[in-house]
Amino acid sequence: MSEVVKLQLIGLCVVGFGTIILLFIKSQFLRVIGFVSIVLGLFALVALAVPQMASLPPAEESINIADIKTPTDMATIGQKIFFSKGQCALCHSIGPSESARCPDLKGIGAKLSREFLYESLTEPQAYLYLDFRHEGIPKEYPARMPYINKNPIGLSKNEILSVIAFLQQMSGEPISVNPSELDLPRATPAPVKAADAGSLAIAQAR
């Protein structure tokens, strides 16, 4: 018996229970409970009668550096990061958009050098827009861009390079980032034995 059929049976029982109360019970409060049961049971039955669609999450993807062979592989990963962990699409669009709160990034890979892109991501306040349209000290306009390599976004160097590769590819530019630049994961440290752990704990305590 499928879950829907089970729920339909429960719904029918609830409606039946409510009907019996209304037919045979005199107490007004219980009659109201019966009435409420009928309403709620009918609501559930109607909801069970419409197409049942669940939203299943897409499979989670993890970056395995060993699988990255070409700059195009990096750009593919960069695209995923751009729209997920990197949160870039929360503010930026690729192409004109009414909802974008920050500059359109279409063609940005052709306009800016790879080094400038990296600096913009990791040191967004390095270059500030200054307003000289009045006397005295120019007014500063700090960038609204967050530090991508720090929390809460916290992209690693590999991930930032992948995003740059994507931005260049999307702009029709040759990808200047090479998989050889990626940091290889450090070897997993060997498990610490209990005796060693004890001395480590004492060292930490000191």
Place this chain on the structure above:
Amino acid sequence: MMHQGPMITNQGRELVGRAAFLTGCVALLGLVGAADMALAQESVAAQAPTAYRDLPIIGSRNLVWIIAQLHLLLAGFVLGVPIFAWLCEIVGWKSGDKRYDKLAKEFTKLLTSSYATTALFGGILLFLLIGFYPKLMAYLTDIFFPSFLVYCALFLVETATLYLYWYGWDAMSEGNGKKFHIFLGLLLNVFAFFIMIVPNSWATFQASPVVLAEGTDFERAWAATWNPTWWPVNIHRLIANVVLGGYICGAYAGIRYLSAKSQEERYHYDWMGYVGNFIGVFGLLPLPFAGYWLMREIYQYNQQMGITLMGGFLSWLFILQAMLIGVLFLGSNYYFWLGITHRIPGSEAQYRKPIMAMLIILLLCLAVWMTPHSLVASLAEAQQMGGTHHPLLGVFGVMSAKMTVSNLMVLVTFMSFIMYWRAGKQDTAGWAKVAKAVMGAVLALAGIAVIILGVWGYFVPAIIRINYFSTSQVGIVIFVMLTITPLTALLLKSAKTTTEMVWGKMPPRAGYALVLNAIMVILLMTLMGYARSSSRVHWHVYGVMRDSSQYAFSPALGYAAALMALNTFLFCMLVAFIFWVATMGDKAKAAAGAKGSVEPGTIPAMAGGSQALDGPAPDTAQQNRPV
């Protein structure tokens, strides 16, 4: 907070260090202590931070769903009732009608017990969230910690104000004391409003996060709070809470009316049901506009999220929503119509035709609203239809049609209310004919304009329809309300009452209609809570923190509806229990009063049982006075 995290870790390490040092001292005395410490360190090193925990049988998500829903419904009740009570108190103070003051006090009394229950469920919810979703909670705490402190402070002042408001009711019932008491009521609502909007910022951030740049803890929390859907949700929930408060008052009155033993009780609870339904409808009329604004902001924030809601796997949910809203509109109008025909003798024949016309319009509008955008059809059926859209009915499945009929339903309900207001009265003002002609013209033109804009909406790009046509339709309906309400009020000021309103004559089905309305509102809240939560699909924080638990999927509508029905039932039982507990003493007092000195015909003792308020029985003239 970002900087506080390491600081706390350092303090923690320091504490751990001291503890380890002490343990080390003990270890010098015996080897057992050292061995224990080493094992503890090993287990800490081996453990990765826990992201999720689960519960067997019921599952963590279902439990959180039930508790969160009950907490939110109770919170809506606790925030809606003070608005309701305060409005009644003001009406009672201004009009001198003590019934309103008694009603306000009766509902304020409920606040003390329901406030504690709400806080209890809030506490349970917090523990469950910390236990089941430690990673998410750590992330949100990191961002919102300053607002947690604000929230705690607000709770303190809200509680103090509530105590003053409730316990000071009798002491501040006259003169300047009353004014101060009303001021306390205002403060209570202001604090309650802030108590509502602070957690709204946490929930809306999950749905529409903004990127947080560097800054102090406070600056980051502030930036996260001002996310795109925060204010639309605040306004939508504020109005919805008024609606919930009004309809629950109506349902309570309906149940008490059904079980009333004396004519006095019937009189009182009939009148209470009228007030509850009135306030519910008062809030219901602008609610679709607030919902429209929220939906518009969602689309503007992220079109994909909007599509998931309106055209994706949640699209059938909006058909259910249409059904519930339609029943709510019908139930509210039905109650008005019952009032006209039973409370105002002789008006049945006069209003039969307009009532029938309004009923037909409402049913037609509901039918259009409930028409799905695309039908579930077999390949052969689809080929026969020429697509998934029905050649005729498919026209009604789009937003243009739905916006038009929802506005028309609001207009009809508004006219029902005006009709009820005017029933049993005869205009005496010299300009009454002109005013009535103006009102008729405004209404007719508004109806035509709404329909024209709706039809025109099929022939323009969606962005023009959403930005200009739909907003114009809403503007037109608001204009009608703002024009006709003051004109009617002015007309009725000088009007002559031809038929007195008689309370306590409503048939039992009126009580059931009030209960039905309350159930519809609660179900709507549970349904839209599911919609809001499911629109994030597999994200805890949309586009930022993915849900990687086994419950990352959104369940189908049928399963969700079963849980919604269960939650609604549990909430109703909780509210019934609160009402029962709060009025237990009054019943005993009424029984004692019946044996003692209370005159026959006195209204049953109300909450608080104040001698000043539970005074002599209203005379027949007061019972029949127009409201």
